[in-house]
Amino acid sequence: MNYFVIGFYALLIGSSCLAAYYQKRSLFLLLFTLTLVCFLMGIIGGQPALWFVTVLAGIIALAAGTSYAWREFLVLTLPRDMSRALKTAPLTASFGLFVIFIYAVMGIFAPVIAPHGEAEVISSAFAPADANMLLGADQLGRDVFSRIVYGARNTVGLALAATILAFFIGAIAGLFAAVRKGWLDQIMGRGADVIMSVPSLIFALLMLSIFGTSMLVIVVIVAIIYSPRVYRLTRAVAGNVVVMDYIEAASLRGEGTGYLIRKEILPNSTAPLIAEFGLEFCFVFLLIAGLSFLGLGIQPPTADWGSMVRENATLISFGDVTPLIPAGAIALLTVAVNFVVDWMLFRASGLKE
Template sequence: MRIPFAALIGLFFTGLYFFMAIFADFIAPYGMAEVVGNSWEPASWAHWLGTDTIGRDLLSRMIYGGQTTIFIATAATLLSFSLGSVLGFFAAVKGGLVDQVLSRGVDLMMSIPSLISALVVLSVMPVTLPVLILVMGILDSTRVFRLSRAVAVDINVMDYVEAARLRGEKQMWIIFREILPNALSPLVAEMGLRFIFAVLFISTLSFLGLGVQPPMADWGGIVKENKDGIAYGVMAGLIPAFAIASLAISVNLVADWVLTRTTSLKGGRG
């Protein structure tokens, strides 16, 4: 199998970011909140990216920030796909009143912008990592529900699904053994896009002050902490923005390659 050059670039940088996130404790030269110098020192051998607004090593903050950002985005994406796909498949298979209730409930949730919903919820709840993951996962599951239901509706009328019903198979068996394997192609491609959405979402929340709380680091919070330095020519606030953009592009390159390697919908188990 020949992998396109663009996909190789995406795989390399995506893998690099995840590697640094997993082994952050061994890679980071300083502690997450350790003050090691003066404010906004320039890059040097001691501090490869310089220091931040209160003298912490920016490279270490970026590594730990990537760990936090990627962990929250990954957990929220897995939650959203687990919840959204199962409910979407169930609505498509069950049909009738169940489908209408679930679909209209999702439409109601989607009528309110996700960022506004998250800000309202987080303003009255303690901002902890589990709460952030739950809020992001539940809000994003509405998009996954719409996609999975649309795919499952088409698969549900296939001959092999009707044959499974005639054999007397239960609905859960049909969902997980007949529909899910044939819906994986669009769902896997969509997962990359939803992961990027989660990265941007948590970064936005942190920039607004309702995401990851100090002294923990995440990329959106690092932008917020160092944004004032941009007016003085200090690039500390732009480095995490570049990391967010490069991760988004890398994952999108991989998602595009996965999408081109798979069919949008298979006519059988194949």
Template structure:
């Protein structure tokens, strides 16, 4: 139990900004996970006049089809977190392995990986997303795949750089002298010592995934109506911002809060105490 408490304290942010980021993130995640249970209406149910302003019955008013905005907001976060999470996990699963082996072995694999990442970096992210969306057709599958591929080059570079730095340390040389194999050295010596900075980068990549997927949903190339998604809500209701500003501002604010909380917490984990 004491060991668990020690671990929790080590990973808890000590800075004010880190604690603020954690609080913001907890609030947004609570909205994402518990929102569908608290929604007063079904997300696709028409209940009144389009763009009706906030009222006692509909706290955030109605959208362009007369659906309850609060209900759609409470349902709309799960897709943002789910698909961004899948893209980030997939990208890191590949990028972590590639970066570790490239940084430690320093073989021909490193040259191949670095040249491949240079090619991917040459493509603007949004252009690449649009191309894959067109290839897969309207829907979320191509967007998630493209988002994961876009995140690969920076992940590989960061992991490789961290691995190179750790591979010349004395404890790694001692492990090699004991006869430990490559996998054992990477798993037991290098990976634990690069976990903290990488945890912050995971947050950054997740934030980018959220913004990329939300941007493509905003363009109408990702999730399709009547799906409830914060990015899609901003796109669908642009025409009603003068009549009912909450229909756009609330989902946009939640997207901003999600990325802000992740970035503040990630910076605190890397920077330590302030």
């Protein structure tokens, strides 16, 4: 047993004792449970397992510190109403906002950040990383780092466009169905049921094989797939608002459907719809990445994270983690958006009170 192992356990036990002394019950349970888990991991995996725990704890601490600094920066720079809301946001939500900001910067300034073009061949196939290529080359000799940066623009941008279109179609249909009801509500509801009854991946593969794989076709098909989900939620939320007294008063004043939707129903349905937008983006983003992995999404030579995983999958057999980088980028954005959505749902539910 070397000094690292002794110091590792001494730090955990000492921290647990301090937490118990100052009556921090939750922190004590966390630290002492971690101590027991690390003790078992040390017996099974030895010193490498303890180094893994140390590195993981360092990454978590770095993420927590970055999230706290980002939250304080937003509180100081944003308008008063937004800063008041962000001041009580959990660190997970601020971490999600930070990741979304980084991805947005990558997508917007991709030509400035990427050292090479997304389709530019600059080396031999699967060349290792060097000063010119931070992450090495892919199967055609293109810079992997540059293609990941451009992939933030292509993959995320396409998913965002499809989500906006799906939300526009589903929200408008749901609001009109809630106000008008009758045969219009029945027709829209049955149409949504039909589309939702078909698995999304099978429906997308069938439509793309018929109409082609251009970006416009992908956006329209994905929007059609996910708009019924938005319709169902919007119909349910707006249905609860329509029965309120102020809606009946506005109708008795002679206000039309457009006024009711724009001035009365939509402002009182914003919070759950915004949270649903984040969830829909995650579903759309993962579907487009999956289609690209299967070869029916964004087509070469356009950089896309899903296709990058497929193109470099053979490197996993040689112990190279390059294919895991675009997969990790997909997972990180999905987790970040879910963190923000969870916080928004918590605020919208009124549990903060």
